[in-house]
Amino acid sequence: MTTTGDFQKRLERAREASARLKDAIGQVIVGQGEVVEQALWGLVAGGHVLLEGAPGLGKTLLVRTIASCLDLKFSRIQFTPDLMPSDVTGTNILVTSADGSRHFALHKGPIFGQVVLADEINRATPKTQSSLLEAMQEHACTIGGVRHAMEEPFFVLATENPIEMEGTYPLPEAQLDRFLLKVMVPSPTEDEMTEILARTTGQPKDAPPKVLDRDEVLAIRSACRDVAVAEPIMRFASRLVRASDPTTQGAPDLVRRAIRYGAGVRGAQSLVLAAKAVSVLEGRAHVSFGDVQRVAKPVLRHRLIRSFEGEADGVSTDQVVDALVESVPARPENVEQAIRR
Structure with missing residues (x-):
């Protein structure tokens, strides 16, 4: 049984972890404090986040940076009109063993990550978009009649570009409802853009440090449910x-x-x-x-x-x-x- 004192310690650790995570992300991402904060809400609450903004605002970089700061398995899906559902979920393939026997083995798709970037999600057809629904809602994926559970924590961050409408497929309401949050990514101010230029036009910098591991993320999620x-x-x-x-x-x-x-x-x-x-x-x-x-x-x-x-x-x-x-x-x-x- 958790006591009040133990819970307060868990909350204090969560607050400290949040500060360290924001600091590490800030080493790469200029400004966008509200966007970073809202993305962390989704991570802690156990939901998924949809990022919307014009091209070049760092949506993909933000997701990659969050994944880099977490000691979790990262995967990226670049959505295109010709992407098929099996390209997302994976498929069973025929494998020949060393003794010459053959059997089917599961070749897992990029959805089997822990931090999954669904880049430009509105560029894929509705059939392919729907391949995310079961994984996002059930944290599992059915392939060939067999249900495969995702490794926890499972966190999907999707990006979409609201400017280019040609060749895009707006997300249906049922899929939009699967996202806990929709975060709008604003354009940088003059000072922020100047800092971006200073950081990105010189020698590349080291990746941000690992801040949280799997157990720490799950512990914060558990504390969130106990609030x-x-x-x-x-x-x-x-x-x-x-x-x-x-x-x-x-x-x-x-x-x-x-x-x-x-x-x-x-x-x-x-x-x-x-x-x-x-x-x-x-x-x-x-x-x-x-x-x-x-x-x-x-x-x-x-x-x-x-x-x-x-x-x-x-x-x-x-x-x-x-x-x-x-x-x-x-x-x-x-x-x-x-x-x-």
Whole structure:
């Protein structure tokens, strides 16, 4: 049985590990502090992360750097229109033994890594994209009728380019929902770009040091699950998700006008898990209302489907999430009344 003191020590180790990991990543990645932090939320919460940004912003480099700082098996899948599902999952091949006998053996694909980079995921066909679904959701892959479990921790980071639309296949809603977070990668400032030029146009530097190993990552994930969430905070997450549905009574006007379908149960679960990740990486044993509000955009932005009117008016899902956070009360009226009494 874990005591309060033991749990506090686990939280302190998680906070220290987070600081060391950010410092190691910062030796390679210039700026992008919010992007790095949100990627670590996904790692700690046990979910997967979708990175969206223009070309050349360091999305692939960020994933490779995270993998380099973790003593985990890294694999990369470069998605192209001609990529087949077996290129992702692997296949059974006929092998001839030394004695001349033949048998089928599994040739594992790149999905059997621990940190998996799905680069330019929207360039592959829907058939190939769907080959990721079982692995992302079940942490296992079925090949030739046999189920093969992934080695834990299993963490998928996918990148996509929103600018080039020719020859791309937008991710279906079912697959988008498998990502715990969608992280937007912004362009660097002038100072950051100058630092990037200074770092990348000279002699190559050494790889960042290994910061965490498999057991340490799994321990932090376990601590994340043990973080306490009070019922009022869970109810707040539930109200946020319910208010994103335009058919729900009390939904904000912007939701009714610009959204066709809102987030679902997986969205509410992701809000709580991501908020727990924020808490554990800061060494806190309890989730706050502010933690839920802080993770609302990366958790919900890819789970809201805009209506025709919303797209025509140029309303972004981030604007809708802002409206939800502003309009949905952290505490319901009956709780406030009880406190005042």
